[in-house]
Amino acid sequence: MESVNRSGALPRGGAEEVARVARAMLSELDDVLQTIASRVWQTVPGYSQFLPDRQELTARIRESVLNVVTCLLEWREPSPGELARSAGTGERRALQGVSSIAMIQSFRTAERVLLEELQGWCNRMQVRTATARACRAALLRDLDSLERSMLDAYTHLQIQIEADRRLSEPRLFRRLAAGVPIDTTELEELAIAIGVADPDRTEFVTAAVRLWPAPDGTPIDRVTADQVRHRVVAELARSLGSTALSGVVEETGQPVVLVAVPWDAEPEALMLDLARALAPISECSITAGIGDRCTGLATLGTSCRQALAAAGVAGDPGEMHLYSDTLLEVMVRRESALARQLVDRYLGDLSGELLVTLRTHLDQRLSLRATAAVLGVHKNTVSYRLRRVEELSGLDLRRPRDLSRLVVALEASEQLSAGQPAGQQP
Structure with a gap:
């Protein structure tokens, strides 16, 4: 069965009144289509961005509006074939990247224009209130049926598209990250x-x-x-x-x-x-x-x-x-064994107090006064501790080369204490 008849939903003689209104709407179909297409194109985000041109939008609107008005003329519900064409539009929009919200907005725009047109013809033709009410309800139901068919197809295809993308994109990206060539x-x-x-x-x-x-x-x-x-x-x-x-x-x-x-x-x-x-x-x-x-x-x-x-x-x-x-940090993370050797060689004999003083001194740009202020001790105390650092490490804090060795060793110590195994240098 291609369609469902709505006989019995109208008062006596109502079918003739509805048919007259529907024929009148068909006679001015082009004007109605232009009004709907213009409003959608100008006010609904997405269509002008993703559709190749406005003609494609107008063609799809024509299809839906013609379906609805024809259903009124014949006083029936949309046929499976008409619903299938609406579903095809939904699939097309999914492939084009138009959002479901944009499609719903376009249907609401068409709905407002068609209701205005329907009410205008009902008034001019002095259609009885009961008939006009039944006609309005039928139009809304038919639009809802077409919209539901379109959105169901859109959602189904969108899920497939996302699933395909989730399967391919992360997989290929992981291979890129691992340095595996892809064709x-x-x-x-x-x-x-x-x-x-x-x-x-x-x-x-x-x-x-x-x-x-x-x-x-x-x-x-x-x-x-x-x-x-x-x-x-x-x-x-x-x-x-x-x-x-x-x-x-x-x-x-x-x-x-x-x-x-x-x-x-x-x-x-x-x-x-x-x-x-x-x-x-x-x-x-x-x-x-x-x-x-x-x-x-x-x-x-x-x-x-x-x-x-x-x-x-x-x-x-x-x-x-x-x-x-972070090139220095990356360098000392290349091999945990190398990091451990740096720490053992230059920091192994330093106590916690000496390490804190050394780190603070480096953070304070080698300023004795600033280091003492941060630690809350006298400058002479800082000087004594730094001399002990030099004695135990065998390095001279006044020599840039020795100072850099301590900086690298401290960085290696931080990486090891964080419990992060060494990675590979890119």
């Missing part, structure tokens, strides 16, 4: 996923967000990591206006969210947007790193590994590091 076809898939027209010349910056267990020791599972990934990507897309490439990898037993965005500014300019994206995340402790800018999707692997290295630098929760600012 040209796969690079093109990634470019399509993030809307990059020129994957060979577009510049990118990669950020790594390392997720640490909560204070109660509860580990971060993969589901939570993916939730964080989606939230970060959504926030960056909102603030930057571009889609980010993303994935989750594991480093030293902890999940790390990797995000790459098209970016033609300096890497540090991304820090504010990344901090804003991370601000609402409270279920885990986070440190982040940002790699150097690279050109072309094929070179993303290097930026990924740089971001991972920067995110692994010891620091307080919430800290964000640029790779270019």
Whole structure:
């Protein structure tokens, strides 16, 4: 059965009145279509951005409006074929990237215009109130049926698209991050996923967000990591206006969210947007790193590994590091054995009090007065402790080369005390 008849829903003689109104509306269909299309194109965000031209929008509106008015003329509900065509429009919009909210807004616009048109003809033709009321209700029900068919098809296809993207994008991105080559076809898939027209010349910056267990020791599972990934990507897309490439990898037993965005500014300019994206995340402790800018999707692997290295630098929760600012820290993290040798060689004989004094002295730019003020001791006490540091380490704090050795050893000590196994230098 192609349609459902609505006989019995009208008062006696109402079918003839409805048919007259429907024929009148069909006679001015072009004017109604232009009104609806203009309002949708000008007021509903999304259509002018994603549709190739306004003619395509007008053609789809014509199809829906003609369906509804024809249903009134024949006093029946939309047929399966008409609902299928509406579903086809929903699938088309999903592929074009038009949002479901935009589609709902366009239907509401069409609904208002059609109701105005219907009421005007009912008034001019002196249609009885009961008939006009039944006609209005039928029009709304038919529009709802077409809209529901369209949105169901849209949602179904959108789920498939997202599933395909989740399966391919993170997988390929993980391979890039690991330095595994991917072929040209796969690079093109990634470019399509993030809307990059020129994957060979577009510049990118990669950020790594390392997720640490909560204070109660509860580990971060993969589901939570993916939730964080989606939230970060959504926030960056909102603030930057571009889609980010993303994935989750594991480093030293902890999940790390990797995000790459098209970016033609300096890497540090991304820090504010990344901090804003991370601000609402409270279920885990986070440190982040940002790699150097690279050109072309094929070179993303290097930026990924740089971001991972920067995110692994010891620091307080919430800290964000640029790779270019953490070269020393990355260097001492290359091998835990080397870090341990540095600590044993230069710091092994220093007591806790001497280490605190040395760190404070370095933080205070080698000022005895400032060091004493921070520690709450006399300058002579600081001088004595620093002489002991020199005696026990065999280094001279007045020689830049010896001073640099202590700085590197202290950095190695911090990395080791943070309990972070050494990673690979990018």
